[in-house]
Amino acid sequence: MTTRLPSTAPLILIIEDEVDIAEILDAYFQREGFRTLHCDNGQWGLQMLRQRRPDLVMLDIRMPGQNGIDVLQAIRAEGRTPVIMLTALTDDVNKLLSLRLGADDYISKPFNPAEVVARVHAVLRRSLAPSEAPEERLHLGKLVVDQGSHSAFVMDDDGTATQLPLTLTEFRLLAFLMRKPRRCMTRLELIEGCLPESDALDRVIDSHLSKLRRKLSDAGCGQLIETVRGVGYRLWPDR
Known part of the structure; x- marks a missing residue:
């Protein structure tokens, strides 16, 4: 129909x-x-x-x-x-x-x-919705997040870019964490920053981040996202 x-x-x-x-x-x-x-x-x-x-x-x-x-x-x-x-x-x-x-x-x-x-x-x-900063790119080691195209990719040593197969929510979480690396974000901050209109619970954020971690690890980025027990998550590029 x-x-x-x-x-x-x-x-x-x-x-x-x-x-x-x-x-x-x-x-x-x-x-x-x-x-x-x-x-x-x-x-x-x-x-x-x-x-x-x-x-x-x-x-x-x-x-x-x-x-x-x-x-x-x-x-x-x-x-x-x-x-x-x-x-x-x-x-x-x-x-x-x-x-x-x-x-x-x-x-x-x-x-x-x-x-x-x-x-x-x-x-x-x-x-x-268009990104607030359509040309802005966030860099962290070999990881690049392009906010204009809503894409994230990993740069190999030879300059080859491999795009990460992220969902929209995973992309928003990764970009949110990359804007302030090493800062611990509470689950509430992540929900308000990435899912503001949703009634998502803490365990929903945990599920999205679990899959995001796996995709980053599969792409050779290691364990970039660190759990801070009892608080939330942070991006720790030196791990």
Whole structure:
């Protein structure tokens, strides 16, 4: 299902097998001026993602066949399209797994559609807003963060640049820490600085940073991010 809104309106892909829920989301999004697409399974959803390049994906976890976790992994293997997970599950394990795999937010069913719209606006603001310093680059050893292009990469000894496959939240956390290396940032500071519109908890930040650490380590940057027990995190370039 699509709308006739202007082509410049943000496009949201809804991957949800429950028709009633999909129709409610579609109606609320259209009322807020979004364009929408809907599909009821993960395989079709990935095809629509590649063909239409939506600005954001609403992704249900429990679907027949390819579940939402598998679809999220496929999305993250291909790019950084913002993803909000929809789940009827009440346990934190699946929510945290989604965040570790790169989801930008999650919403539990049953939900208030107006809250869903607000969360979508928040994620889109973070993903579509231009950087305050578009030409500014942050350097730390062989690690470079380009705030203008929202990209981070590692420079090899021969001058080759390898881009880090970061989610938007991971990029924001890394840039936030790099602006003040060696300074310890509390979890609250990280939430307010990188996820200001979210209701994220401390353990959500822990999950994002855990995955960011692993990506930095895999890229040959070692253990740049240090945990300060009982306080928070800091970037320690000499480790």
